[in-house]
Amino acid sequence: MSILKNINTELRNDKSINLDKMNISDAISLMINEEYSVIEALKDQHSNLVDVITHTAKVLENGGRIIYVGAGTSGRLGILDAVECPPTFSVDYNTIVGLIAGGERAFIEAQEGAEDNPIFGESDLINIDLSSKDIVVGIAASGRTPYVIGALKYANSINANTVAISCTKDAKISEFANHNVEVVPGPEVLTGSTRLKSGTTQKLILNMISTLSMVQIGKVYENLMVDVKPTNEKLVERAKNIVCQATGVSYEVAQEYYEKANKSVKIAIVMILNDCDYKQALAILKNNKNFIKR
CATH class of the missing domain: 1.10.8.1080 (Helicase, Ruva Protein; domain 3)
Known part of the structure; x- marks a missing residue:
């Protein structure tokens, strides 16, 4: 039996079985309607999100870093969130870091197989001098990416705090994290294409982690980005x-x-x-x- 058979992100979506026969208008309506499930699924994880952001904010307050770790879309979303924080909040580029399996090249070009070796997750954290003051946020839609598991295991071994973010219940990566958020938006319109609803889900979670952590350390007044870096x-x-x-x-x-x-x-x-x-x-x-x- 395939190891992916019962993972939520790999299941077929009954509503899109005839996607190849739909006209563009109906397909657009379907994709829009499917995105609503993301918001409902996020609501179910409200208390876990509070828990995670309480800890990420505390890490920043104590001089530590938030390290996002992921492969493919998950890794790219982590980098996207990380690089927006310095101009928005005037933090150092090392305050929130995004790591992707396969390195920087993988951001624009898929590096096949890079996610399959847990040692790469460990070595990438060693290369940035991960310390016990930091918090590692592992991101994997399927909840089972070896690269992410390797990173979380290494973080645990040096007593760094750990978070697992997945789009499936009882995710494998949750076993290796102190805190977890398991948001299940349901099967993708295009089966297994986790850049879709799962990607939306992860982006929203990372938006909350970075923004609300910064609020907690004084980077926001009312709803204004008062530490914006005016670079243009x-x-x-x-x-x-x-x-x-x-x-x-x-x-x-x-x-x-x-x-x-x-x-x-x-x-x-x-x-x-x-x-x-x-x-x-x-x-x-x-x-x-x-x-x-x-």
């Missing part, structure tokens, strides 16, 4: 608008304080809200553990 013209304008939105001052005043704050949105906001100078704003942030208000 659009982001410079966004930065000034954030100062306006957070304080209610005019664009001109926001621009003035943005310059006084050495182009730091957060410091500019603290200066305005507390009617203080740059050095005083730094002291306030230090006292508040980097939160604008606490």
